[in-house]
Amino acid sequence: MIALVERALALNPSFARGWYLSGLLRLWAGDDPDVAIEHVETGLRLSPREHLGQPLSAIGMAHFLKRRFAEAASKLILAIQDHPGFPPSYRTLAACYAHMGRLDEARVIVARLRVITPQVMPSDLPYRKPEDRELFMSGLRLAAGEAT
Secondary structure: OHHHHHHHHHHOOOOHHHHHHHHHHHHHHOOOHHHHHHHHHHHHHHOOOOOOHHHHHHHHHHHHHOOOHHHHHHHHHHHHHHOOOOHHHHHHHHHHHHHOOOHHHHHHHHHHHHHHOOOOOOOOOOOOOHHHHHHHHHHHHHHOOOOO
16 A cells, blocks of 8 residues: 555655545655655645545544654644544553653543543554554553453
């Protein structure tokens, strides 16, 4: 998929959605999260009227995977404000707060997530690298009050 998106971007470098997808795919593949952030930000610059929720959620996840939890939290809060019905933003923010030791805030986010969906723990994760999945799931388990 990354190769297909790269080809589409070579043919049309102004393809905003392509830049977003490139960043998202790179994030899932376990490539350098900073490159994923650059690609998503390029997509946002090319389409300034785009809703920000999902792109900001991807940027927040990239910061999270780099263990830049404060930066991740700020992006994820903005993502939730723009797209309050998108569960992945809540899950990542809860995991982020848990890894920061802010368990009370993490549990508040989990409670807000439960209003949107009964599924706190995702049944599948797109992250290819086991350490990325474990970082995410361990934080989410801690936020949900489960044993890690």
